[in-house]
Amino acid sequence: xxxxxxxxxxxxxxxxxxxxxxxxxxxxxxxxxxxxxxxxxxxxxxxxxxxxxxxxxxxxxxxxxxxxxxxxxxxxxxxxxxxxxxxxxxxxxxxxxxxxxxxxxxxxxxxxxxxxxxxxxxxxxxxxxxxxxxxxxxxxxxxxxxxxxxxxxxxxxxxxxxxxxxxxxxxxxxxxxxxxxxxxxxxxxxxxxxxxxxxxxxxxxxx
Amino acid sequence: xxxxxxxxxxxxxxxxxxxxxxxxxxxxxxxxxxxxxxxxxxxxxxxxxxxxxxxxxxxxxxxxxxxxxxxxxxxxxxxxxxxxxxxxxxxxxxxxxxxxx
Numbered sequence: 001x002x003x004x005x006x007x008x009x010x011x012x013x014x015x016x017x018x019x020x021x022x023x024x025x026x027x028x029x030x031x032x033x034x035x036x037x038x039x040x041x042x043x044x045x046x047x048x049x050x051x052x053x054x055x056x057x058x059x060x061x062x063x064x065x066x067x068x069x070x071x072x073x074x075x076x077x078x079x080x081x082x083x084x085x086x087x088x089x090x091x092x093x094x095x096x097x098x099x100x101x102x103x104x105x106x107x108x109x110x111x112x113x114x115x116x117x118x119x120x121x122x123x124x125x126x127x128x129x130x131x132x133x134x135x136x137x138x139x140x141x142x143x144x145x146x147x148x149x150x151x152x153x154x155x156x157x158x159x160x161x162x163x164x165x166x167x168x169x170x171x172x173x174x175x176x177x178x179x180x181x182x183x184x185x186x187x188x189x190x191x192x193x194x195x196x197x198x199x200x201x202x203x204x205x206x207x
Numbered sequence: 208x209x210x211x212x213x214x215x216x217x218x219x220x221x222x223x224x225x226x227x228x229x230x231x232x233x234x235x236x237x238x239x240x241x242x243x244x245x246x247x248x249x250x251x252x253x254x255x256x257x258x259x260x261x262x263x264x265x266x267x268x269x270x271x272x273x274x275x276x277x278x279x280x281x282x283x284x285x286x287x288x289x290x291x292x293x294x295x296x297x298x299x300x301x302x303x304x305x306x307x308x
Contacts, residue, residue, distance in 0.1 A: 016305070019276050023233045025300035026282060027240060029292050035251060036243050044239035110215035112258055113274070122238070125227045128274050134220035146223055161215065164254045 051121040055086050056169060057190035059119070060201075061183045063096075064174045074098060077169060081119065088118030092165045099173050099197065103156045106144060106197030107168045108136035114162035116169050120192060127196065137161060147198040160197075170197040177204055211266035234275040241278055244286075252285050260284040 012020065030036045059081055063070035073080040077096040081088060088094060094116050097105045109115065110133050115123035126132050136143050140157045144150075151157065160168045172194040178186060181204070193199035209217075230238070244252040260281035261269070269277065286292040 016308075019273070019279060020231075020233045021301045021305055022279055022283070022297060023237050023240075024304050025297050026279065026286075026292065027236060028304065029296055029300055030240065030244075030286075033291065035249070035291060036240065040243055041236055041239050044242050045235045048235065048238060048242070111212055112261070122230060125274075126223050126225050129223060130214055130217065130270065131220045131223045133214035134217035135223070137215045143223065147225070164258060 048117070048122065051118060053120050053190075053192035053195065054187070055121075056116070056119045056192070056195045057187040058084060058183075059086065059096075059169070060171050060190045060195065061187035063098075063171050064178075064186055065183055070098070070171070073171070086119065088116070092163075092167055094119065094167050094169055095160075096169045096171055097158075097160065098171045101155070101173065103158060104144075104151055104197065105158045105160055105168070105170050106136065106140055107160045107162060107170060108133060109162040110134075110137055111161075111163070114164050114167050116167040119169060120195060124192070144198060147193065149199055170195050172197075172199075172201040175201050175203045210262060211264070211269045212262040230275075237275040237278050237282070241282055244282065251289070251291065252282070256285050257281045 016024075027036075027038075027041060031038055059073065062084060063073050069080065069083070072083075073096045077094040078088060080096075081094070092114075099105055107115075109127075113123055113128040115127060117123065132143065137159050140159045141151065144157070162168055172190065174186070175189060178189065189202040189204065191199060191202060194201045214220075241252070241257060243249060245254055245257065257278070258281075261277045263284075264272070264277065264280060272280070283292065283294065283297060287294055
């Protein structure tokens with residue numbers, strides 16, 4: 001087996017771009033020099049692919065049904081997330097914040113793209129976009145309304161600006177009419193965007 | 208003076224493009240390579256070094272580059288600074304790989 005990516009079933013359907021050639025070249029050289037192995041790269045991709053918002057949704061659903069868990073989550077998110085078998089890797093500190101009928105949190109990273117990747121997976125494109133990063137901190141209501149989220153004027157909006165060392169998980173408001181639902185059913189209502197704070201959790205009718 | 212990466216309140220910002228794309232195999236590998244280099248087991252690079260190399264990009268290039276092109280630039284920069292790889296080596300390897308195709 002060859003040591004670079006050519007043993008991978010990922011032949012591009014387009015002429016290779018400069019970026020793609022350089023990724024291949026950097027990887028090949030780092031392998032030649034013994035810094036990384038092809039296997040480690042493959043495993044790192046697989047590991048990241050396995051991290052999806054479903055993990056965060058499990059955490060939120062547990063917090064909705066278990067007040068003691070929620071209290072621990074708000075006090076020490078990383079340790080509490082580990083309780084239900086999710087390890088968030090070597091990511092920075094994670095801080096969980098709770099949305100209520102009175103306070104709504106939304107998360108941005110104005111400087112880069114910091115995101116609780118270990119919990120939610122890769123950040124979406126718009127989260128990394130210059131316009132979201134610019135505007136979320138100065139006109140959050142108008143940004144939220146672009147996402148289809150209109151908040152009452154008496155709801156306080158708090159925007160959390162992430163750093164490489166501190167990343168945020170929003171616990172959205174538990175929707176009305178979900179009293180009898182199981183934890184698994186509840187987790188289905190928890191979208192990625194609701195954990196970033198640009199949306200509410202789904203209501204059961206829209207599930 | 209505000210530097211190019213410090214986007215909070217940047218004037219003239221427009222609507223947010225909410226379209227999303229699935230990361231390509233190359234983008235995922237760039238992410239994976241950076242993560243490995245920054246992993247506690249290897250520690251060849253720190254997240255702050257990655258950021259610094261991105262933040263030091265020429266402003267126009269910063270604004271025009273795709274996300275993982277910035278990461279790759281940072282990986283190349285930091286690896287060159289640490290004497291792990293040189294740009295010339297990378298250029299040479301690109302020519303070698305593309306000739307094989």
